[in-house]
Amino acid sequence: MAGNSSLYLRRRFTNALALTLSTMATVLGLIFLAWILWETLRQGLGALTPKLFTKITAYGEDGGLANAMVGSLIINLIGILIATPIGVMAGAWLAEYANRTRLGESIRFLNDILLSAPSIVLGLFVYTIIVLPTTALTSGNTTFSGLAGGVALALIALPVIVRTTDEMLRLVPSTLREASLSLGIPQWKLTTQILVRSARSGIITGVLLALARISGETAPLLFTAFGNNYMTANPMDKMSSLPQVIYQYANDPGEAMHAIAWAGAFVLTMFVLLLSLASRLVLSRNKVSHD
């Protein structure tokens, strides 16, 4: 009897210990989240001045981030504009044309791998297929460009959009497909005008998530868009971007540069968090309308 009760006590103790540890693990995770957000907020807000939005990058305290912000917007826009149509079409193919085929399954599988592939390698890939050939064409001037940066970001956004489109289309009830096909509508019209429309908010969520993902990407931009200390809107020109300037300034020994980097980090974090919030809102609104 005594042995039994000590076993019981030990089991209760193990249980209590494990559950306490798991609670502590969660608290630890939340502490890190709070710590990172708090420091970004504190250091970023302290350095946030109107001149960040009006002046272009310059060494010292006079610099702003205007050209980096414009560059980021343009590069992200190029990335999303390339990735969205391709991603939606590829996702539609996976869901509607190749759902149970061998090729479809393998591409779905490989897409999931591309989703977490190292972004720096994708940057080198774009460097090889865009920057190097154009460099050869222009007799040796290294032709980093905003366009190359946009293509690199498109490669990162693509799998996100493919996956969400695929998943959202497969959620559309098949009665809708059967009803449309029985009316004699060709499949391409069914896909473009009925299925994509009814999965629209899900697809928009995917695009917003992809945008959130690529707007924080730094590594692939280092060898594609490179950076530019002047304001430019020409996608064939070198272009600076917010993450790239943050990277450059944070590695700089100057304190003033660090402050600007923090301010940029703050703007970037807010932008990304607002985007993921917006994508959640779009999705939850869609859920309500379906019920």
Place this chain on the structure above:
Amino acid sequence: MAARLTSGGLLLKGASQRRIVNDRLGLHRLAGSHERDRNHMQANVGAVASTMVQEERAHRDARHDRLFSWLLKGCALLVLASLLGAAGATLWGGRHAFATFGWHFLISSAWDPSTDTYGALVPVYGTIATSVIALIIAVPISFGVALYLSEVAPAWLRTPVASAIELLAGIPSIIYGMWGLFIFAPFFADHIKPWLTNYLGDKPDDGKLSWVAAHVPFIGKLFGSDYPFGASVLTAGIVLAVMIIPFISSVMREVFQTVPTRLKESAYALGSSTWEVSWDIVLPYTRSAVIGGIFLGLGRALGETMAVTFVLGNAMQFSASILDPGASIASTIANQFSEAAGLQKSTLMALAFLLFVVTFIVLLIARWMLRQLAHKEGR
């Protein structure tokens, strides 16, 4: 679609409808009078025309369908092309390095741009060491988080806490890098590193070896360091761990929820505690997916660039100590590629190829493991 229906309706209202009606009643066979015959002929001409229109439309639809599916398939194949392209481009770019150094490349720790000799050992070791440290820290914590969110937390707390943890995954890696560089690395250097070097390392400040460093093999080397700053392999590992915790924990939480309730209820009915149900029922049932989630986190950690570059110190020399600065493949590329030329550039490409292949294999295993549970579920 509306336009199509209307035009179809108009067609039906015309000759073909009459023909269908006539056919059905067999009127044309009974028809004797000229008038009826003429009527019938007119109807037939109309019917042929409309059938042609319909056939043409059917052909056009089929053609469009075919073109459309080719277009879609082409887009889907781009996914394949970009994976193959990334592997091919880095292999092609690294061909000089592979040709020059051969297999020796993998085991050489040399890195000297002045003599153009490069080896992959230091960055490869740094990549593996930081990722393994990140996993050692992140896996138990992620399991704790997933356990808390699926078994311990009160229902009202689950969604907000889960969203907060997932928020961690949304923060750009460069923010982790800055936080690591300016906040965490100094904190680490002031509060954690002295303790580790003095009590575990073989280079303590006062010169007196601790009992652990003197008696447990390897520990002294692992934690010995006289580098005064916070940047180190361990720091990078910790920052990476914070980054991958949300990935691993959300996979774990998701798969924990797929465990059939009757399985858990049976164990509870036999008197199991929450911990026993989690450890002996939930974990074995979801084993393959949990391993998949861990490999997914490993894949992320291996390829992560920015967060690591900021806190790793970027020292291209080999050190056994995890408190010394090091370099990872991604950080080496990020730091040196812009200024590199010739063989150095080729070496960086070769490193990228190695990274890509290793990550690809790790992610392949991850996805395959995750699929095992999905198959068991019948999805």
